[in-house]
Amino acid sequence: xxxxxxxxxxxxxxxGANPIHVLVVDDSFVDRKIVxxxxxxxxxxxxxxxxxxxxxxxxxxxxxxxDKTCINDQKIDLILTDYCxxxxxxxxxxxxxxxxxxxxxxxxxIMSSEYNPQRISRCLADGAEDFLSKPLQPEGLQKLKSYVRxxxxxxxxxxxxxxxxxxxxxxxKVERRPFHSGVAVA
Numbered sequence: 001x002x003x004x005x006x007x008x009x010x011x012x013x014x015x016g017a018n019p020i021h022v023l024v025v026d027d028s029f030v031d032r033k034i035v036x037x038x039x040x041x042x043x044x045x046x047x048x049x050x051x052x053x054x055x056x057x058x059x060x061x062x063x064x065x066x067d068k069t070c071i072n073d074q075k076i077d078l079i080l081t082d083y084c085x086x087x088x089x090x091x092x093x094x095x096x097x098x099x100x101x102x103x104x105x106x107x108x109x110i111m112s113s114e115y116n117p118q119r120i121s122r123c124l125a126d127g128a129e130d131f132l133s134k135p136l137q138p139e140g141l142q143k144l145k146s147y148v149r150x151x152x153x154x155x156x157x158x159x160x161x162x163x164x165x166x167x168x169x170x171x172x173k174v175e176r177r178p179f180h181s182g183v184a185v186a
Contacts, residue, residue: 013048
């Protein structure tokens with residue numbers, strides 16, 4: 001893959017946290033650059049390609065060979081793809097991602113300048129998180145963060161609660177008291 005085929009732009013980092021890595025797929029150079037710029041403004045890391053086939057390569061597989069050790073080695077958090085592209089359209093890319101066990105958890109958002117209710121319904125029914133209309137607006141791109149699956153935090157530690165001395169039984173035996181959500185029973 002040559003340098004001109006894949007363009008990478010790192011967004012600003014929010015307080016040391018890893019930025020959300022978005023794979024932007026659009027055959028239009030101008031549209032790719034606009035989306036890339038908008039995403040960088042709201043602190044996304046962006047990898048952009050000009051076709052569904054190149055997106056498959058970035059994700060770690062092509063039609064000829066699937067290397068399970070390389071699947072999503074770039075840790076793509078979200079795919080934002082145009083619907084209308086030659087060779088492999090956005091719907092075909094969506095289906096390839098959703099049919100692959102190692103990638104089906106990656107959220108896919110389809111974008112298009114054409115309003116076609118049947119197309120939109122089909123994409124959403126088959127696993128797309130959203131269908132955005134072009135030209136994209138910064139407000140619409142903000143909601144992309146909500147589609148990325150949060151990494152579950154480490155094991156939770158129990159919070160310590162203060163015990164009011166009046167409620168400690170004199171017998172030193174453990175007493176179970178009923179607990180009702182938001183209401184303490186004495």
